[in-house]
Amino acid sequence: MVCTSLSSTYLPLYSKQVLFFGFGWLFFMRQLFKDYEVRHYVVQVVFSVTFAFSCTMFELIIFEILGALSSSSRYFHWKLNLYVILLVLIFVVPFYIGYFVVSNIRLLQRQRLLFACMVWFTFMYFFWKLGDPFPILSPISNIVLWKEWILSIEQLISRVGVIGVTLMALLSGFGAVNCPYTYMSYFLRNVTDSDILALERRLLQTMDMIVSKKKRIAMTRRQMYQRGEDQNKQTGFWGMIKSVTSTQTGSENLSLVQQEVDALEELSRQLFLETVDLQATKERIEYSKTFQGKYFNFLGYFFSIYCVWKIFMVKFWSQHISFILVGIIIVTSIRGLLITLTKFFYAISSSKSSNVIVLVLAQIMGMYFVSSVLLMRMSMPLEYRSIVTEVLGELQFNFYHRWFDVIFLVSALSSILFLYLAHKQAPEKHMAL
Amino acid sequence: MASLDRVKVLVLGDSGVGKSSLVHLLCQNQVLGNPSWTVGCSVDVRVQDYKEGTPEEKTFYIELWDVGGSVGSASSVKSTRAVFYNSVNGIILVHDLTNKKSSQNLYRWSLEALNKDSSPTGVIVSNGDYDREQFAENPVPLLLIGTKFDQIPENKRSEVLTRTAFLSEDFNAEEINLVSRLFLLYELSMTGFTDRKRFNFKSLHYD
Numbered sequence: 001m002v003c004t005s006l007s008s009t010y011l012p013l014y015s016k017q018v019l020f021f022g023f024g025w026l027f028f029m030r031q032l033f034k035d036y037e038v039r040h041y042v043v044q045v046v047f048s049v050t051f052a053f054s055c056t057m058f059e060l061i062i063f064e065i066l067g068a069l070s071s072s073s074r075y076f077h078w079k080l081n082l083y084v085i086l087l088v089l090i091f092v093v094p095f096y097i098g099y100f101v102v103s104n105i106r107l108l109q110r111q112r113l114l115f116a117c118m119v120w121f122t123f124m125y126f127f128w129k130l131g132d133p134f135p136i137l138s139p140i141s142n143i144v145l146w147k148e149w150i151l152s153i154e155q156l157i158s159r160v161g162v163i164g165v166t167l168m169a170l171l172s173g174f175g176a177v178n179c180p181y182t183y184m185s186y187f188l189r190n191v192t193d194s195d196i197l198a199l200e201r202r203l204l205q206t207m208d209m210i211v212s213k214k215k216r217i218a219m220t221r222r223q224m225y226q227r228g229e230d231q232n233k234q235t236g237f238w239g240m241i242k243s244v245t246s247t248q249t250g251s252e253n254l255s256l257v258q259q260e261v262d263a264l265e266e267l268s269r270q271l272f273l274e275t276v277d278l279q280a281t282k283e284r285i286e287y288s289k290t291f292q293g294k295y296f297n298f299l300g301y302f303f304s305i306y307c308v309w310k311i312f313m314v315k316f317w318s319q320h321i322s323f324i325l326v327g328i329i330i331v332t333s334i335r336g337l338l339i340t341l342t343k344f345f346y347a348i349s350s351s352k353s354s355n356v357i358v359l360v361l362a363q364i365m366g367m368y369f370v371s372s373v374l375l376m377r378m379s380m381p382l383e384y385r386s387i388v389t390e391v392l393g394e395l396q397f398n399f400y401h402r403w404f405d406v407i408f409l410v411s412a413l414s415s416i417l418f419l420y421l422a423h424k425q426a427p428e429k430h431m432a433l
Numbered sequence: 434m435a436s437l438d439r440v441k442v443l444v445l446g447d448s449g450v451g452k453s454s455l456v457h458l459l460c461q462n463q464v465l466g467n468p469s470w471t472v473g474c475s476v477d478v479r480v481q482d483y484k485e486g487t488p489e490e491k492t493f494y495i496e497l498w499d500v501g502g503s504v505g506s507a508s509s510v511k512s513t514r515a516v517f518y519n520s521v522n523g524i525i526l527v528h529d530l531t532n533k534k535s536s537q538n539l540y541r542w543s544l545e546a547l548n549k550d551s552s553p554t555g556v557i558v559s560n561g562d563y564d565r566e567q568f569a570e571n572p573v574p575l576l577l578i579g580t581k582f583d584q585i586p587e588n589k590r591s592e593v594l595t596r597t598a599f600l601s602e603d604f605n606a607e608e609i610n611l612v613s614r615l616f617l618l619y620e621l622s623m624t625g626f627t628d629r630k631r632f633n634f635k636s637l638h639y640d
Contacts, residue, residue, distance in 0.1 A: 200516045207476060207498075207517075214478040215494050218460070222480050265475065272473030272513060279509035 016059065020052035043100075043355050046093060050362040053085045054369035061373065086156050089366045090127070093359055095120045100355045130159050157370070161400060164371030167364065169404045173411025177419060191282045199278060203271040210264045213257055220254060374400050441520065444499045445542040446527035447535040451580040455527060456497045471501030474517050497525075504541040511545065518546050523574045528600075530579040530593050536600055539577070547573065 025048040060078055063069055069077075098119030102112050444452045453471055457463065460477040479495045500517055502510055524546055528536040579597055 200513075204516060207474065211476050211478060211496055214476065218478045218480050218494070268474070269472045275513045275516075276509050279512050280507065283509055 017052050017056055020055040021048050023051070023055075042096065043358050046088070046096060047358055047362045050085070050088055050093065050366045053081055053088065054366055056081050057085070057369060057373055082157070085366060085370065086160065089160060089363060089370070090124075090156060093363045093366070094123045097356060097359045097363065098123070100359065104356070127159055130162060157374075160367055161371050161374050162403070164367035164369075165374065165400050165404050166407055168368055168371050169407030170411045171368075173408045173413075174415045176408075177412050177415040191278055191285060193282075196275065196278050196282065199271060199275045203268060203275060206264055206268045206271060210261055210268065213261050213264070217254060217257055217261070371400075439496065440493050440522045441496045441498060442523040442525060443518065443521050443546055444497050444525045444527060445539075445546060447529070447532075447538050447542075448501070448503050450527050450529040450532070450535050452499050452501075452527050455525075455578065455580065456499045459497060471499060473501060474514075475499045475501070504538045504545070514545075521546070521573060523576065525576045525578060527578045527580060529581055530597070531581050533596075536579075536596070539600075540603075543575065 025044065060074065060081065063074060095116060099112060099116035102115045102119065444456055446452050453475065456475070456477050460479045476499070477497050479497065481493045481495050482490060498517055500514055502514060506514075524543065526539045526543060528539050530536075577597075577600065579593075
């Protein structure tokens with residue numbers, strides 16, 4: 001009976017998985033790697049597989065709530081999905097991250113595989129140690145075999161859960177504060193075109209000063225080089241003394257000018273970054289005046305109220321409204337995560353490290369999704385929680401919820417402090433212009 | 434020193450192709466030991482004797498403006514970068530021979546730089562699409578440099594050379610092979626550009 005029900009669910013579920021895989025692949029090619037060359041298809045496959053299985057987990061939750069498929073087949077698919085995603089997150093992705101990092105280091109390139117395995121074993125050691133300080137599992141009562149216990153799903157999931165929940169709490173804490181900050185006009189400084197032009201003029205002036213000093217250095221060096229040739233022909237005692245003294249003062253002058261050049265170059269970098277910042281603020285102001293901007297503005301107010309409410313941890317009075325919120329949370333968190341990943345990727349990637357970064361992103365994404373499932377249990381109506389509890393075993397869910405709230409609070413408060421300081425500093429910097 | 438004429442040349446290309454190393458090699462006659470990511474723009478100067486040994490010998494300062502970043506940067510970064518593109522005498526486009534995307538991005542780089550050219554005979558570009566005709570009338574000379582040739586395995590080298598031959602044709606270039614350990618150089622000549630901008634790389638020292 002189990003076999004027939006399984007085969008009937010085989011096709012629709014796995015066809016959807018292929019769809020998710022295809023979507024992950026497309027996202028990878030079109031968005032993330034638009035400007036770069038993917039030399040290793042392994043990276044692409046790993047990323048798309050992680051994405052596909054993460055999305056399937058969400059789909060299974062929805063099936064649970066809708067009552068689609070029979071409960072035994074749902075249970076089977078849950079277990080299978082969890083095993084696969086744990087395999088990918090704990091064995092495959094960290095190993096490949098280690099492998100690509102080691103490949104970038106020239107010294108270790110000969111014994112790449114060996115060092116990659118060493119890195120992976122170090123990772124596994126720390127990963128295992130992670131479970132010790134946290135009260136994750138309830139006391140073990142029914143251990144039959146020691147081997148069974150170690151490899152049991154609870155052990156692995158609990159650790160993945162801790163990392164993922166910490167990450168989620170940090171990100172949502174920061175996001176909860178940053179989102180209203182970014183979209184609300186109140187925080188936007190008044191930036192005029194003349195401000196930007198003044199900064200740009202200063203930047204160009206600095207560049208011109210750097211150029212003139214470098215010209216001096218180049219010409220002096222050239223003259224020293226030419227004089228050096230002549231001096232080699234000078235013989236005698238006075239000739240030697242002359243050559244020593246003249247090159248001394250020459251090189252002293254040079255090092256002074258070089259120091260000035262270094263200081264000016266640092267200034268030019270700062271001016272460049274400030275100008276970029278001003279341009280970005282100006283664009284944000286213009287955007288907030290458009291219709292789309294006003295819409296997001298409104299959403300920002302609404303969302304910030306929700307965030308403030310969440311920060312003070314008010315309890316929900318209706319279980320079924322929370323189900324709708326679960327759906328919204330799923331969609332917005334996937335979308336938000338992908339957008340953030342893309343921006344982050346553009347900011348820090350180069351053709352050398354792009355492989356490592358994509359794999360790290362895949363790891364973060366997988367852990368994020370796994371912990372979403374753990375935390376979502378709280379928002380789900382009571383009758384649907386059973387499957388998650390059943391599959392994930394004896395995990396102490398309350399611990400995760402408390403841990404999330406603590407880290408969320410810490411992250412939100414430190415983000416508020418950080419943004420306040422940054423906001424305070426900005427007008428002072430521009431007053432000095 | 435002030436009487437020496439000024440020549441401003443932009444060095445453009447994707448992150449990590451080797452622009453900073455190239456500029457350092459050209460100006461300091463040394464290989465750059467620890468390249469790091471360029472923020473904003475870094476300038477270096479090379480003293481060049483044009484037509485050395487002839488009665489028309491003249492010494493120029495060539496300013497190499499190495500602009501950092503990628504073509505996919507945010508628009509705020511692009512508009513800030515545009516500040517550096519004023520009154521340019523020449524552009525060096527650098528691409529990584531091991532990375533096909535960096536060669537393809539060169540079209541976008543050249544469009545970005547030429548759009549901001551403030552000279553009266555500026556190029557008129559239609560919505561960012563590449564058109565060979567535009568480059569034929571372009572008054573700003575372009576030089577195309579491919580780096581990391583030695584990192585390509587022996588069997589793939591002819592394939593890469595064919596690809597770069599097509600690339601230099603698109604930019605309306607003349608092919609000259611100056612093979613060194615680090616660089617494979619193509620020199621582009623535009624109709625009507627004066628000799629003043631032709632660089633003589635034979636005096637480079639490298640190890």
